[in-house]
């Protein structure tokens with residue numbers, strides 16, 4: 136497709152051409168699971184040393200592991216699974232990567248070309264099934280297309296708005312000889328994402344921001360995806376302007392959490408100050424976020440008085456749910472660089488006095504201390520989940536290793552986002568868009584493979600962890616010392632919270648019945664099992680967990696009744712936040728209070 | 739969707755795509771997955787070497803939704819160019835219909851007279867039927883079909899809309 140390809144060599148088999156292409160793309164590790172259709176690839180893997188294969192225990196986990204690898208390194212994560220059930224098992228991971236814009240190349244086996252469409256053994260219409268689950272997908276029908284398609288897939292996965300790309304590989308294509316062509320560096324015929332921002336719009340944005348009296352920078356996962364340079368530039372820009380900065384769940388770490396200009400996460404479980412600032416601002420710079428419904432709350436009440444500037448590499452993110460005043464298509468690094476230059480070049484003075492007043496207001500909101508919680512320290516007291524995260528965070532700061540955190544999905548995820556502070560990008564891996572329970576353990580596995588000497592922690596819930604618990608086997612096999620820190624509230628806590636707030640305390644099917652003994656479970660998987668039952672156990676268990684150089688499950692028994700606050704109930708506006716359980720009493724109960732009927736139908 | 743729910747408009751969108759398998763499914767999946775309307779969709783290769791196809795999609799929605807549709811189409815990997823004909827100045831839109839009218843006597847005579855007035859061609863005839871071929875804008879075809887209905891309209895096959903911008907400007 137990409138014009139003249141210089142054929143360098145005929146390879147003995149398609150599988151060898153494939154591995155050669157992966158090597159030329161800089162791949163050093165593949166997460167996979169074998170099966171009939173991909174046996175030729177496994178045979179070729181056996182006969183080489185350049186690429187390492189990590190054998191997972193379920194194909195979904197292979198994709199999440201590749202996501203963890205990709206998100207913590209900035210490289211493309213590679214997955215290899217067999218046809219039929221191998222491919223269908225991978226679908227959840229692909230959609231997860233699609234929603235969170237994670238670059239993945241997923242190789243799937245397929246029945247031989249002459250059997251496609253015959254309902255052959257382990258045949259599935261993989262490209263059909265994954266068409267809406269990937270950024271793009273390919274079925275290789277001719278050997279001469281193979282290496283070109285692989286190179287193209289990597290290009291599509293990592294450029295523009297990153298995402299998962301799937302290549303379906305019929306078995307005959309893998310077996311027959313195939314020509315190999317190196318990446319030719321020519322631009323793609325039709326796919327040409329724009330990365331350089333329009334200078335006029337950058338100037339317009341700067342003029343708007345110079346006049347701002349109540350500005351905010353709202354940064355998202357796009358800044359992380361653009362690479363560490365973008366995070367540095369974000370810091371520079373925020374410093375230069377004196378603006379406050381908030382972040383989405385996906386963007387945490389792009390701006391240092393410990394910096395005074397950072398207001399914490401925004402959105403449904405964001406801080407009071409971040410959401411009040413979003414509601415009351417007069418100029419908003421959205422840098423690489425997508426006005427997700429978890430962030431905006433009720434759309435017609437979202438940031439009503441603000442002029443909005445939206446920087447996104449994907450033009451379809453602009454004006455999708457929120458109408459903006461200046462829409463800039465561009466890569467975060469390039470756009471931040473342009474904004475900094477234009478800000479310095481613009482001679483218009485900034486209204487520093489208004490900005491100072493805005494900060495005074497922010498300090499008032501901050502003083503509410505919306506993430507506060509009360510932990511009874513008396514021996515025998517039950518552990519508050521927030522306290523467990525706080526102690527974990529403190530303990531990781533007191534040791535030397537670089538720390539990476541993944542999460543599962545639920546209350547523990549939100550408490551981790553609120554109470555674990557990230558000062559660097561690529562250290563925080565969570566399933567934001569799809570909210571996939573079972574993401575955290577395999578993602579942590581992928582992170583640990585990429586960073587063997589780092590401390591990698593999966594902050595988990597007792598329900599979520601069971602969704603991919605089989606990966607304990609993978610941790611053991613490859614001696615990956617991942618720490619699984621379970622906030623065990625014996626409930627699908629997030630479900631229970633919604634049932635409490637919206638469904639009259641009817642806890643339908645949300646109790647975690649018949650849980651395993653996580654200590655014994657860890658031991659049976661050759662890992663270390665620890666348990667903290669009372670507040671006095673917590674620091675000791677955390678210290679032990681960090682001290683062992685093996686996989687650990689730490690079962691932290693926490694308060695079952697704790698809810699995540701603050702909370703913007705579905706369908707409410709940012710300034711209608713519930714700050715805590717006491718708020719419930721004040722407003723006469725959630726049902727009579729802020730949750731509207733429209734809110735009830737929202738997820 | 740959002741605040742701007744009022745003001746539905748119709749849009750005729752031309753999409754130049756790589757002529758490869760699955761590209762039509764991508765476009766249709768995009769429309770069904772995101773709940774956009776398709777009023778008409780046509781597609782055929784347009785390059786001498788068959789390498790590119792052109793789709794013409796007639797859709798409707800609020801201004802915001804139509805902008806979304808264009809942006810979503812634009813980000814599909816095999817898409818070269820998306821052109822909103824309804825916005826890019828005057829354009830021509832035509833479709834073709836094959837229309838079978840069955841009847842005898844006065845109704846048959848009336849059908850033939852109307853066909854003549856609409857410049858529909860008779861491309862098949864039997865003692866009890868005609869097949870008309872009619873080319874034109876969608877509303878012209880609709881009007882003709884309305885007239886044929888009481889006169890024995892039996893079957894219709896329509897191509898859907900093909901469209902192009904007037905003047906020398908091209909999609910590429």
Ligand SMILES: Cc1ncc(C[n+]2csc(CCOP(=O)(O)OP(=O)(O)O)c2C)c(N)n1
Nearest residue numbers: 545546547572596597598599626627628629
């Ligand atoms: C695969 C999947 N199924 C269902 C859900 C819906 N869901 C969201 S949070 C949650 C409960 C999670 O429970 P747990 O892992 O114990 O975390 P907690 O909320 O108690 O911290 C459920 C069922 C989901 N997000 N993902």
Ligand SMILES: [Mg+2]
Nearest residue numbers: 596597626628
């Ligand atoms: Mg739980």
